[in-house]
Amino acid sequence: MRSEARLRRSTKRPALAVAAVIATAVLLTTAGCSSNAGKATDAAGVGSAVTADPSALAPGTKDVPMDNPVEVGILYTDDNPIGVAPEILDGAEAAARYVNSHGGVGGRAVKIVACNGKNNAQSGAQCAAKFVNSGVVTVYGLDAFWGDAGVSVVAKAGLASQTMPISGPEFAAPNSYAWQGSGFTASAAAASYIAEQNVVGACAYVDVPAFKEQCLEYFQKPARQLGAKTSALAIPPGASDVSQYATRLSQTHAKAVLVTASGQVAQQLIMSSTQTGYRPQWILPSQRADFFKAVGSQAKGVIFYNDLVDASDPDNRDAAIFRAAIAKWAPHTTVNAFSIMAFSNVVTLARLGNQVGGDKITRAGLPALLAKVKDLPQFMGPTLDSDNHLPGFPHALHTGAYLYQWDGSTYKRAGKGYYTVPGSTG
Structure with a gap:
């Protein structure tokens, strides 16, 4: 395993070290602590009460048919000694239930295709092959070895990779369109x-x-x-x-x-x-x-x-929707940065489909859409626009982060x- 990899300076992009296993283990164990869905662990893991108001879920439209779904690859981690985050899959599946009961992706249902990367290169490569051989249009989630084992594989199939970026390729590869900044x-x-x-x-x-x-x-x-x-x-x-x-x-x-x-x-x-x-x-x-x-x-x-709004934020409408959706469709999952990330990505894809039409969300067509995103409201995040990107990374459209301060009982935005x-x- 390579412990680190740097982008070549000749590209004039900032060097970004591939996260070593030790770094990824820290990420997975600090942000991925276990709790009930009724507890907030997304910003600080303290277990403060999160109130889920069912009325935050607007009455759903008629469920969309599953005969022509938008398939989405979900990369998660479980059953390994480095770190686990099964809540990535839980968040994605809850998002799919929410999207499918609220008009789908421009009228098409979402179908989740899941794969456990297990934080090792062999499983990561197997997940990449699974996604390529299925009908998925993009890949969301997180795994320690995806940057080395997966990004280039799915790129050869013209498949977009939108995993949480913890490595150079996940920021800079031509097929990478990160919706988080890590x-x-x-x-x-x-x-x-x-x-x-x-x-x-x-x-x-x-x-x-x-x-x-x-x-x-x-x-x-x-x-x-x-x-x-x-x-x-x-x-x-x-x-x-x-x-x-x-x-x-x-x-x-x-x-x-x-x-x-x-x-x-x-x-x-x-x-x-x-x-x-x-x-x-x-x-x-x-x-x-x-x-x-x-x-x-x-x-x-x-x-x-x-990267995204805290799930307990009382003033954010998306956070209220997230809390209600998790309470309804994934009541036993962990509420943290990972489940929020997965939920956000799926719902943001639905918002893109609603902008351009569900028929445009295809494996061949999605990269071009992502490269020209305009005024796309990221779920629990900022508005994404292809003209606004991270320095040196034209496809990394998430250009900021939220700061929250713990006051002993609740989170409040800092500054x-x-x-x-x-x-x-x-």
């Missing part, structure tokens, strides 16, 4: 927040390629563009005691700190810093519920980032809430 947009959002607050910032990262690049390339560079002062602190992989790094972090005098590391490292940094009296504004990825148990009251005020990547075109 660490790229999240780190840039943190940089924008720090600049907006006019404070000195820092990032602390575990010294593996994916986390290092997230800190140095996607946090520090945008911060500098916005005039913010930042520093970086590397933590060796496997460090058993991070107290010395907490001390070094305090010596930077940073008022806000982005952490790109595992939940355990984030816990240790926060607790060690608190013991020395250093209490910056922490900005973290999604965390498991046990993070909140370990950190206790120190979790209050922590900011968490997400202005949604932040775009500096330098995005549009």
Whole structure:
């Protein structure tokens, strides 16, 4: 297995490390914690109550016939030691039920074709073959090896790949049309927040390629563009005691700190810093519920980032629809960033079909549509437009991230809430 792969500099695109297994394991275990659907674990995993109002689901139209469905490939992970996220499939299937009871994809039903990538190259290649040999028009989901094992395979069949991008090919391959930004947009959002607050910032990262690049390339560079002062602190992989790094972090005098590391490292940094009296504004990825148990009251005020709107957001209509749909069609699944992602992708595809007509959503036709998307409201996200993309990646149309702050009982948007990547075109 290649532990990392970088895009060639000659393409004039930002280098993006392929997420190593260690990075993907962190992603899957921090954001993919188990809970009931009645609990919110999407932004911070704390298990706060999520109220699902059935009235949020507008009366459905007549169910669309299944004789000519739009088939969608769903890549999920289960039954492996690295990390599991079966809720990806649950979210996609709930979205299909919702779409099919509300007019379909421009009048055509959605059919889910699922495959368990198991976070290994052999299964990833088998999933790619399954998707190619079926009638799917695109692939959504997540797997550690999809960038290496799957993207090029489906590309040869003219099949779009829209998985959550955690590797270079998932951002930059000609057939990749990412509807999420992952660490790229999240780190840039943190940089924008720090600049907006006019404070000195820092990032602390575990010294593996994916986390290092997230800190140095996607946090520090945008911060500098916005005039913010930042520093970086590397933590060796496997460090058993991070107290010395907490001390070094305090010596930077940073008022806000982005952490790109595992939940355990984030816990240790926060607790060690608190013991020395250093209490910056922490900005973290999604965390498991046990993070909140370990950190206790120190979790209050922590900011968490997400590609999409938090499921508990009381002011977002799409979030209300998501909560009601999950309660109705997937009541026992995990509500987190993964189930939201899968649900959002399927519903956003339906919105595209409603714009252009369901007959246009084909394997051969979809890439051209995705390359010319105009004013497409991403479900639980921003409006997507082909003229507005990530710097260097013309097919990566999700150009920002949402920041939410935990106040001890609920999530509230931090700062202005949604932040775009500096330098995005549009």
